[in-house]
Amino acid sequence: MLNRVDLFDEFTPTVLSVTALNNYLRELLETDEVLQDLWVRGEISNFSRPRSGHIYFTLKDSEAQMRCVMWKQSTLRLRFEPQDGMNVEVHGGMSIYAAGGQVQLYVNSMRPAGEGLLYQEFLRLKARLEAEGLFEAEHKRPIPPLPRRIGIVTSATGAALQDMLNTLARRAPSLEVVLASTQVQGTGAAESMIAALAGLNALPDLDLILLGRGGGSIEDLWAFNDEALARAIFASRVPVITGIGHETDFTIADFVSDLRAPTPTAAAELATQVTHVELGAALRAQQQTLDQLIQNQLSQRRQAIQFADLELRRLAPQARLNNAIQRQDELRARLDRAIAGQLQATSFRHAALQARLQALDPGSILRRGYAIISDGPTGKLLTSVRQMQPGQAVKLQVSDGAAAATLDQIEGANHDN
Numbered sequence: 001m002l003n004r005v006d007l008f009d010e011f012t013p014t015v016l017s018v019t020a021l022n023n024y025l026r027e028l029l030e031t032d033e034v035l036q037d038l039w040v041r042g043e044i045s046n047f048s049r050p051r052s053g054h055i056y057f058t059l060k061d062s063e064a065q066m067r068c069v070m071w072k073q074s075t076l077r078l079r080f081e082p083q084d085g086m087n088v089e090v091h092g093g094m095s096i097y098a099a100g101g102q103v104q105l106y107v108n109s110m111r112p113a114g115e116g117l118l119y120q121e122f123l124r125l126k127a128r129l130e131a132e133g134l135f136e137a138e139h140k141r142p143i144p145p146l147p148r149r150i151g152i153v154t155s156a157t158g159a160a161l162q163d164m165l166n167t168l169a170r171r172a173p174s175l176e177v178v179l180a181s182t183q184v185q186g187t188g189a190a191e192s193m194i195a196a197l198a199g200l201n202a203l204p205d206l207d208l209i210l211l212g213r214g215g216g217s218i219e220d221l222w223a224f225n226d227e228a229l230a231r232a233i234f235a236s237r238v239p240v241i242t243g244i245g246h247e248t249d250f251t252i253a254d255f256v257s258d259l260r261a262p263t264p265t266a267a268a269e270l271a272t273q274v275t276h277v278e279l280g281a282a283l284r285a286q287q288q289t290l291d292q293l294i295q296n297q298l299s300q301r302r303q304a305i306q307f308a309d310l311e312l313r314r315l316a317p318q319a320r321l322n323n324a325i326q327r328q329d330e331l332r333a334r335l336d337r338a339i340a341g342q343l344q345a346t347s348f349r350h351a352a353l354q355a356r357l358q359a360l361d362p363g364s365i366l367r368r369g370y371a372i373i374s375d376g377p378t379g380k381l382l383t384s385v386r387q388m389q390p391g392q393a394v395k396l397q398v399s400d401g402a403a404a405a406t407l408d409q410i411e412g413a414n415h416d417n
Contacts, residue, residue, distance in 0.1 A: 022098040029094045029103070036093035040066065040105060041113055047084045049075075055082065059090065059105065068092075070107040078110060079248065080217050087113035111218070118218050122225050125252055129227070134234050134256050141239040141258045145273050147207035149176040151200035151238070153193055156181035160214045160264035164243070167268035175272065178203065183223075184213040190226035201237045208271055209236065211253060212243035212264035224251035233257055243267025366399035373397075376404060385412030 016024075029035055042059035049055050053072035058065050068090065082088065092107040111119075129135065150168065154161050156179065168175055180196035183189040193211070200209050211233070213221075223229070224244050230252045233240050239258040244251050247262035254260040261267035358364055362372065373382045376393030388394075392407045 018101070019098065022096055022101060025103070026096045026098070029096060032094075037091075038093065038105070039089055039091050041087070041089045042066070044082055044086045044088060045084055047082060055107075057082070059088075066105050067097075067102055068105045068107050069097075070110065074108045077248070079215070079246065080112065082110060089113050114219075118222060122218075122252070125225065125227055125230075126255065129230060129252065129256065134230065139234065143239055143241065143259055143270070143273070144207045147175065147271065149178065149203075149206050150271055151178045151180055151203070151206050151209045153180045153182055153196045153200065153209060153211045154213055154264070155184045158184065158214055160212050160243070163263075163265045164210060164212065164268040167265050168272060171269065171272040178206065185216070185220050185223060189223035190229045193223065193229055194232045197232050197236055197240075206238050209238050209240045210243065210264075210267050210271055211240055211257065212261075212267050213245070214264065215245040215249060221245055221249060221251055224253040226252070229253060230256045241267045241270055363399060366397070371396050371398045385410050 040059060042061050042065075045058045045060055045065075047055070047057040053075060055070040055075055057068050057070075059068050060066070070090075070092075089111050090105065090107040091109040092105050094103060095106055096103050133139070152161065152164060154164070161179070165177065168177060178200065180200050182196040183192040197209065197211075200206055213224075221244060224242075233242075233253055233256045241259045241261055242251075242254050242257040243261040243264040243266055244254060245263075250260075259270060261270050366372065373388075374380060374395045374397065375382060375387075376395050379395070380387075382388055382394065388407055388410045390407055390410055394405055394407060396403045396405050
């Protein structure tokens with residue numbers, strides 16, 4: 001790379017190619033800190049946006065002009081549509097377009113003229129309210145998960161209202177919506193929104209407030225940076241969700257609200273965290289769980305009652321009485337069987353004795369042809385021939401009477417004659 005000494009040596013001046021000169025100029029421009037961090041104000045002219053998505057335009061004032069380029073990735077951050085005749089402020093750095101030999105401002109940010117002053121005012125108010133603690137999380141009111149009545153503060157003719165109503169109707173058809181129509185842009189808009197907030201806060205059964213509007217420039221959204229509106233939101237009895245502009249738009253109202261949504265539609269979605277479909281499914285699941293718990297409890301109680309009934313039956317006096325009665329019946333049966341056995345045994349013994357008695361009855365013997373002999377004078381029974389003597393007077397006892405006799409002859413092996 002050529003340096004300044006090489007180019008401007010008075011003794012041996014260097015002859016440069018166009019390319020070398022452009023490269024040298026590019027290096028000068030792109031290494032200068034001031035020229036790489038510029039804010040420039042002017043009017044747009046010769047504006048064009050080819051199919052590539054890049055933007056080419058000229059920025060001019062009454063005495064000069066500068067060619068500008070804005071690449072597609074930078075244009076995606078634009079919050080407005082640039083056009084010829086518009087006064088803007090652009091930020092970027094200087095370089096040179098070598099092929100055309102043209103110095104250009106390469107823009108990476110663009111805003112309408114005057115927006116910078118508004119932004120500085122925005123930052124000052126934000127810092128002051130933040131120092132007072134209005135943005136602290138401890139002051140944020142919880143968003144009710146299942147609101148029944150919601151208030152909306154927005155313009156009745158804006159597209160934002162329809163977006164919010166459609167989202168609420170789709171996600172929570174039974175939700176009641178109260179509209180506090182208000183001005184959202186221009187002189188008196190902040191005061192109009194403050195009055196709408198006060199009116200909604202006076203409703204005793206309101207659960208939530210949505211404050212929103214569609215996108216726009218910083219001037220269009222400036223009413224939402226009003227200090228009095230910020231303090232009204234902070235003092236609201238009812239939680240406030242803001243959905244102001246687009247995702248890249250931030251206002252003081254967003255910082256002081258209880259919840260900030262990137263768009264009005266998103267605010268309505270955050271307000272209905274649980275849809276009616278999800279709620280129905282959750283309720284059915286809870287009902288099934290509750291039914292199962294009830295069935296389990298009933299089963300446990302039924303088992304406990306059955307066990308207690310069995311225990312009661314086991315320990316009840318009637319059970320013991322029934323056992324005693326059964327035992328008594330068993331003992332009585334055993335006694336009856338014992339008595340019957342005893343009687344039967346006695347009967348058997350009586351019959352045996354009777355038989356023996358009959359067998360031993362002298363009368364019975366006598367009837368079979370036997371006779372009882374006794375000594376006539378003494379009546380002593382004579383059971384042996386040894387007690388008998390010839391000529392002895394004896395008495396003969398037979399079954400039907402007695403007779404006297406005299407012994408003539410006595411026979412017997414052991415008789416003494």
